[in-house]
Amino acid sequence: MTNSNTKTFNSTFEKEVNEGLVAFPKYLSSKWFYDKKGDKLFQDIMAMPEYYLTDCEYNILDTHTAAIANQFNSPEGFDLIELGAGDGKKTKLLLKYLSDQNVNFDYLPIDISQNALDQLEESLTKEFPKVSVKTQQGTYFEVLEKISEYNKRKKIILFLGSNIGNLLHEQAINFLTKVKDVMSGDDMLFMGFDQKKHPQTILDAYNDKAGITEAFNKNILHRINNELEANFNVDNFLHWEVYDPESGSAKSYLVSKEAQTVYIKALDLTVNFNAWESIHTEISQKYTDAVVEWLAEESGLKVVTNFTDENKYYKNYIFNAN
Numbered sequence: 001m002t003n004s005n006t007k008t009f010n011s012t013f014e015k016e017v018n019e020g021l022v023a024f025p026k027y028l029s030s031k032w033f034y035d036k037k038g039d040k041l042f043q044d045i046m047a048m049p050e051y052y053l054t055d056c057e058y059n060i061l062d063t064h065t066a067a068i069a070n071q072f073n074s075p076e077g078f079d080l081i082e083l084g085a086g087d088g089k090k091t092k093l094l095l096k097y098l099s100d101q102n103v104n105f106d107y108l109p110i111d112i113s114q115n116a117l118d119q120l121e122e123s124l125t126k127e128f129p130k131v132s133v134k135t136q137q138g139t140y141f142e143v144l145e146k147i148s149e150y151n152k153r154k155k156i157i158l159f160l161g162s163n164i165g166n167l168l169h170e171q172a173i174n175f176l177t178k179v180k181d182v183m184s185g186d187d188m189l190f191m192g193f194d195q196k197k198h199p200q201t202i203l204d205a206y207n208d209k210a211g212i213t214e215a216f217n218k219n220i221l222h223r224i225n226n227e228l229e230a231n232f233n234v235d236n237f238l239h240w241e242v243y244d245p246e247s248g249s250a251k252s253y254l255v256s257k258e259a260q261t262v263y264i265k266a267l268d269l270t271v272n273f274n275a276w277e278s279i280h281t282e283i284s285q286k287y288t289d290a291v292v293e294w295l296a297e298e299s300g301l302k303v304v305t306n307f308t309d310e311n312k313y314y315k316n317y318i319f320n321a322n
């Protein structure tokens, strides 16, 4: 149980929902999108033609598998630790190559969603029986503390899907610094960063016509209804996406279509919304080489090399600790 001022909370979810909905302006963290329904919706998003990120990163890993794997190689083998692994669709390209080459490595996927980890483990057992898999449930920050225990051989830390883009630059530097602190010797960080491009291409990726992204964004309200006994009328909220080409920030909001009141029983909290008031739910930052290099420098990391797709929409960088 955690206590914030006079209120006691049974989980981080309760605490953060309470904090975000009493704040002005209101906000909720995108990490709460991912329950069983949210995991499935995200898989549907990855399959959408508008969501170019998955195709680009898949293409990079598919085209450069050997070159990437060669960077990872080490005489004692290595531990491949993935943060926010999801369904591992793209990582499987690497796993297949490494398994086929009989490379000595363990795969350690980490995710906040136990459901995602269970499904991933089941599919890996079938597809790559030779690969040793150890899943770990938790947030990036919780699990990073434990990663430092893996210090017997080279560590490769994977962070795909431009998940870093869910963090503001200041949070990203804090996160990367924590990653750097658990890296030593020839350890490497392999990360995907979605790049700046035509603003319409970016907007379309988060605002598809079929409404899958809308359902994903609104899933956070369904989750609060189901898990915290709330009475959000989800249809009274609009999914709204904006992209600022100057800062490179794409932001998702839920906008209240009318003045309304919601009661969250588990928090004993009444939340009032003015007409057109927003809840900020997600940031998906877009990058340039200069910004990635600045983030690395601020965090004590060094760019070793990068790989890109044919449109240069997306880049995967390899970093080591300075």
Ligand SMILES: C[S@@+](CC[C@H](N)C(=O)[O-])C[C@H]1O[C@@H](n2cnc3c(N)ncnc32)[C@H](O)[C@@H]1O
Pocket (backbone or CB within 6 Å): 030, 031, 034, 042, 083, 084, 085, 086, 087, 088, 089, 090, 110, 111, 112, 113, 116, 138, 139, 140, 141, 159, 160, 161, 162, 163
């Ligand atoms: C955008 S998906 C990307 C999945 C995968 N990396 C990919 O590229 O396809 C984000 C994944 O990270 C997990 N996740 C989100 N926020 C997290 C957090 N703070 N800590 C740990 N996992 C998180 C989600 O459950 C989800 O599986």
